[in-house]
Amino acid sequence: MSTPSEHRRVVVIGGGVAGLATAALLAADGHEVDLLERSSALGGRAGSWERDGFRFDTGPSWYLMPEVFDHLFRLLGTTAEAELDLVHLDPGYRVWFEGHPDAVDIAADRAGNVALFESLEPGAGAALESYLDSAELTYDLALRHFLYTSFQSPASLLAPPIARHAPKLAGLLTRSLESYVGARFEDNRLRQVLGYPAVFLGTAPDKAPSMYHLMSHLDLADGVYHPRGGFHRVVEVLTSLAERAGACLHTGVEVTGVRTAPGGSGRRQRVHVTGVDAVRDGAPASYDADLVVGAGDLHHLETRLLPRELQTFPESWWSKRDPGPGAVLAMLGVEGELPELAHHSLFFTRDWQQNFGDVFDARRVPEPASAYVCKPSATDDDVAPPGHENLFVLVPVPAETSIGRGGEDGAGDPQVEKAADAAIAQVASWAGVPDLAERIVVRRTVGPGDFAHDILAWRGGALGPAHVLSQSAMFRAGNASKRVDGLLYAGSSTLPGIGVPMCLISAELVLKRVRGDRSAGPVDVPRDL
Known part of the structure; x- marks a missing residue:
């Protein structure tokens, strides 16, 4: 340089x-x-x-x-x-929906996801094509004009591409992601797949500007990768x-x-x-x-x-200011294989509004809660001993340090351990692994109090x-x-x-x-x- x-x-x-x-x-x-x-x-x-031959990414x-x-x-x-050995995940991730017996695998590329959406809702394939075209355009504009700037110069907002797409961008800023998705898709499973990226942004689909539908270009078109070694x-x-x-x-x-x-x-x-x-x-x-x-x-x-x-x-x-969500994390070493889970698995509750309302409005730990599970042992051989699996479970909760801190082998504060136990039971039930809890040989939990203590996170927020x-x-x-x-x-x-x-x-x-x-x-x- x-x-x-x-x-x-x-x-x-x-x-x-x-x-x-x-x-x-x-x-x-x-x-x-x-x-x-x-x-x-x-x-x-x-x-x-x-611990004990397991290695976990903690974030x-x-x-x-x-x-x-x-x-x-x-x-x-x-x-x-x-520098990195990148693996293109296929499926990109697996989604379990409360009330539906079968999971949905999100494909590794755009064409596969267009076909998937069409199989779940007639006409949704074409709707996704249009949705992803818009997501790609918005993402390109963001990369070129919004992400790499500190907005010191007003001229950055007057570039011809911005002016040309100003009406579209204004509409995307003033409408929620939830509304934008809901106007295009009927099947609730598809709405949840397209709305959940709001959580990556630290908010709920009804609070995130629809500008952020650009996120779907990343996972549904570009695909999800994993760097070996995490x-x-x-x-x-x-x-x-x-x-x-x-x-x-x-x-x-x-x-x-x-x-x-x-x-x-x-x-x-x-x-x-x-x-x-x-x-x-x-x-x-x-x-x-x-x-x-x-x-x-x-x-x-x-x-x-x-x-x-x-x-x-x-x-x-x-x-x-809005601190975004906190999180309860559970790092689990599990005896035996878990083919039911993909590298990334999402578990979505039926009552979407209640779940997000608990986290962002009522500020209480939701019951039941949507959860995310990562199984890096699906891709990395060295994160768990032979014949074992490595699971990282994340439950979005309010950014409230009063929820407490985690610990090893169930020694965390009661609310943290209760949320972790509920998530483990949910995964066991929905994914069809009834003996999951009995097979756990390593367990460590983390709560909002740990984020505040360990990385000085404001209000114990997990993301920012x-x-x-x-x-x-x-x-x-x-x-x-x-x-x-x-x-x-x-x-x-x-x-x-x-x-x-x-x-x-x-x-x-x-x-x-x-x-x-x-x-x-x-x-x-x-x-x-």
Whole structure:
């Protein structure tokens, strides 16, 4: 990569995906980078846990938007093909519907899913063709004009493609995803398949703008992939690339404050960063910096590491924001095979409105709850001992730390263990594995309290602030402090949003800020790649 910006001393706070990608990009651009991670391991939400021959990813498990990964790797002088062994999953995922005895397998490609939709509802195949055409167009516009920009320049919203499709985009922003899907499909199973991507965005189908129907282009047309080794492997690659670029990565260092001094440019009250204070090995430490990038939870960074007068996003701002869902996770080592489950399996309750209403409105753990189950042992041989399966179960719950924390072998707080038990019983019943609970030999649960404690997640949220309209695109928290020069942000709390691809893009948005690049698209990749 070229180095058009002046050399800076940089501190990146947080060693998750966004922090690692930011450290790698800035180090490759010629800056002196120290990354500080409070825990003993890198990865953040994309963590890893091992016991008795089982290895579990503790967070992300859907590899979507492969072009975003590849673009980031190309900026760092390599490719996704060179760094990852990607498997195109077939089926992409399996869906179980309450009240229907048979699961539905989502195909690995567009043609297969058009045929599937037609088999479930006459005329739905043609409707899906039109739906996916619109999803692809919207996704392309998002990549070119909305995802790789910090919206610093109004000109980015005046590009000819945006103007040409303005009426369509306006309609997609003001109508819910649920309404958009419901107007095109009658079968409730199809409506649920098309509406569920809202959960990946931290919200419900009736709260997500229909702009996000673009998500269906990813899973129903492009297909779902799995990196062998799981997202733990993605973290390993990002770690290697950051170190190769010259970044120094430190674990066990908790930042306790951002240091500032008078003299920032612009308004009189602005200041500039001079570094961070921290605790390392139980002792005070400090790191000087000309630039600080907060790549952890934005609420913690703003309200705990800065004094009130320097906060761009104080508590009063957060009180009006939607935290998205929390989650109860169960990592299960299971004796024997489970052919009933695919690599990814979804379990949807019949009363869709009640389920989402419990999570996002009533703020209680739903009973029954829709759930997601990942079985990486379907694809990776080394995540479970021979003759065993590895299951990762996720139940969306409210982002409420009062639900509690998890533990090993049933030792978590009562609400967490109850939700995990209910999900296990649901999978056993719906998928036809009546002895599932008796076959579990390893069990660990995680609750909203763990997200708050382990990664300092605001209100114990599992993903990050929800992608409702008021928290999407230019309405999402910006990635630069308005009161402190040299303080930037990356990660799921800020632009462009939730998910590993978005976190990778957020790192690139920091690079563009540092370079003074206000363009709407991604940074150009060197021509020799």
